Amino acid sequence: MKPFRFQQFDIQQNADVFRVGTDAVLLGSLANVSEAKKVLEVGTGTGIISLMIAQRNPEAQILAIDINSEAVNISQTNFINSPFSERLKSQLQDLKNFDTEQKFDLIISNPPYFEINSSEKDILARQRLELSFSDLIKKSSQLLSGNGLFTVIIPIDSEKEFTELCFKNKLFIQRKVVIKGIKTSEPKRLVLEYSFSESETQVENFVIEKSPRVYSNEYLELTKEFHQFNKKL
Template sequence: MSNSYFQFKQFRIQQDKTAMKVCTDSCILGAYVRVAQAKQILDIGTGTGLLALMVAQRSQAQIDAVEIDKAAAEQATENVADSPFADRIRVHSSSIQAYSVRCRKKYDVVISNPPFFSNHLKRKEFSQNVALHSESLQLSELAIITSYLLEKEGSFIVMLPVHETNLLEAAAEEVNLYPYEKLHILEKYKGRQLRIITSFAFNPQPCVERTLYIKTLEGTYTPDFVSLLQPYYLYM
């Protein structure tokens, strides 16, 4: 693996032009989201195009990938063009706010690994600020925009840290979106919680909660993690 690219089994992610690189938690989200029956998928904040390409590998859906950062959008466009899924993914260099105004369709699945760490110190590099902080997209905006673009029976799947997950849940309830499934991602058994992947839908229902451990206490990947990422990672 190189810092400038990440090679998956069916596609490559070039990432030399973007601040945010391929990371384990994003790969978990891309592999986890259920898309087999989806016809239209929206990826909000696609970055390098990672999530769009991962879900394209497991579906026949048409995918719109929206990215506000111009350099990242250009890189995503290149990554999509070099993939086997170029005919089904369209990258939009735009804020999701502007895209939602001109969008004339609804989506079966909306996925996002959105800005977070809204109360943390800012990094010096602007593109990292856009990717890691919430100035460009408030969680309340994300909930409202998703409720507008999501099909009545659709699913909204989002990954955030614990505090931001709670904030999004409160915002989502205001637009009648309710969590029905949560995947708690932990670094290892008895380790710290990294992220929560929450699945939302319009109809309230009991929320099923599960935990994914990335590594065992011995430092090896857990069987659940291997099973999830095996379709993508070269070394599994």
């Protein structure tokens, strides 16, 4: 499988690890990372989100964990081959059993969000078989620093369930980015940021394509430091 090439790093991919997708690019680009010195990525896959954070914040030290040994191997390879290798580490780890005294300024995840089903495609990455929303949120609330952010991308129809579970763990929504695939379509995804502080939610709207296969100006602007095609603009 061909690598996915960004401006400052390449992503090696294989059939056993969830490939680079738009959700990961959006989360890596939209997440608030400016104050994050210690970062934990849950379910790193190829490592793309961690690499994007490392590029955006030169002070971030990032631990990326995954339950899939193939994902750990390929993400570690991608980290080593990047300009940010000294600040990135990939580790084989089930979040539910993660035992550390470390607190993180940012915990970020593109989590499995489908209910368990009969599909054989990317089971661990796509289905809540090994990591439920409840487990992700409970453990993240334990590992997050007092002023830290917990940031995810999920389907829009999961917002109510996810936010209620966060509330039970004393995590309050700070920011919501409502994402449309095409300008004329209904929103399908949300980037959500939570913290231990209660405040008014900042709501933003974002469009990926202004028409089919034609990227919006806001998407081109957001990803201009990453995607190769922006060099041609």
